[in-house]
Amino acid sequence: MQEPDWSSLPVDLLEDIVDLLPWSSRPRFAAVCKHWRSAVLPFYPAWLTPVLLNAADVGSTNVRGRHLTLCQRTDWEITVAHIDLVTGAICDLYPLERCSFDFVVYDGERRMFGIKAVGVLEVARAIRCDCGGWYPWEFSELSPDEPKLTASPATSPVLHRGLLYLLGIDGRLAVYDDRQHERGLVVLDKPGGFGPDRDCDDCYLFESDEGELRAVLVGRRGTPVRVVRLDEQEMEWEVESLGGRAVFTGTPATLMVETGVEWMRNRIFVPRLHSWPETIHADLVERGGELAFVPASAAAAARDGGAGEKGIWSCGLEPQQSSEFWETIEFFHGVWVNFRN
Structure with missing residues (x-):
């Protein structure tokens, strides 16, 4: 008789061992043999690609890091809250009566900004106090004589190097400096636009993984046409390549990420x-500092419901690919969340 070897360990014991491993070690564990693979249940690593969070009917949203900030209207008041998307902890601000914001931005520390972008530009600021609460909202002064800016309705303002930038549909920018709160948003004369050949439906401002301001220009009938970078010395938009990165856009939160996946x-x-894929209910689980989505039931895990790219569409920057995506409709009631860090 042969003595039992490692490949014949009971499945329940293997499952106990797997539960002690970080998510990134499980594929190597499953590669040992077929028996070991049977102890590794399906999971979806949260660090591979950003997750599209459904934010329909919750008002203005903004994501910074792992925190979602939302501004929601009820029958008689406006409520602002920020949520830790990993722990589920929710911190509500006090209700704000008789006012609404088009955008709300949280800096992740002690500042919350509410922006009114229709008509005269206005900024409200709330500061967290040491006891964990928030001081009352401070509104900037209204300047009806300031230049007007028609804000892009599909992109949230972006915090960049301590300043808050709001993108106009013509490529101009409005800038807010928290150190000069009373001035509010100041509309810049430059950059003057996205170029003479601009022909796009929507534009999305974001800060790249290299710390630069960029914008995605979405062309007519839903086709992304190009990515531009802001030359902050000359204050001009320049057409820029992605440099091997992937861009997730089409919602208020646009992300640029490095990827090891060739396609x-x-x-x-x-x-x-x-053509949305089948919905799989999953829990966001942290193991050893790594996050993954774990299907709530074994039956759901056994079905190939969320793999692949069926639920999103993509294209390169080559013009000849544009005809493939004419049936696409933007999904503004969502927000990309990057759990990589």
């Missing part, structure tokens, strides 16, 4: 409203 490089990903 995702130099591509733009936008959610769509048709």
Whole structure:
């Protein structure tokens, strides 16, 4: 008789061992043999690609890091809250009566900004006090004589190097400096636009992984046409390559991420409203500092419901690819969340 070897360990014992391993070690564990693989249940690493969070009917949203900030209207008041998307902890601000914001931004520390972008630009600031609460909102002064800016309705303001930038549909920018709160948003004369050949439906401002301000220009009938970078010395928009990165856009939160997946490089990903994959209910679970989505039931895990790129569409920057994506509809009631860090 042969003595039992490692490949014949009971499945329940293997499952106990797997539960002690970080998510990134499980594929190597499963590669040992078929028997070991049977002890590794399906999971979806949260660090591979950003997650599209459904934010329909919750008002203005903004994501910074792992925190979601939202501004929601009820029958008689406005409530602002920020949520830790990993722990589920919710911190509500006090209700704000008789006012609404088009955008709300949280700096992740002690500052919350509410922006009114229709008509005269206005900024409200709330500061967290040492006891954990918030001081009352401070509103900037209204300046009806200031230059007007028609804000892009599909992109949230971006905090960049301590300043808050709001993008106009013509490529101009409005800038807010928290140190000069009373001035509010100041509309810049430059950059003057996205170029003479501009022909796009929507534009999305974001800060790249290299710390630069960039914008995605979405062309007519839903086709992304190009990515531009702001030259902050000359204050001009320049057409820029993705440099092997992937861009996730089409919602108020646009992200640029490095990727080791070959087919995702130099591509733009936008959610769509048709051909969605089957929904799998999953829990966000942290193990050893890593996050993964674990299907709530074994039956759901056994079905191939969320793999692949069926629920999003992508395209490169080549013009000849544009005809493939005419049926796409933007999905503004969502927000990309990057759990990589």
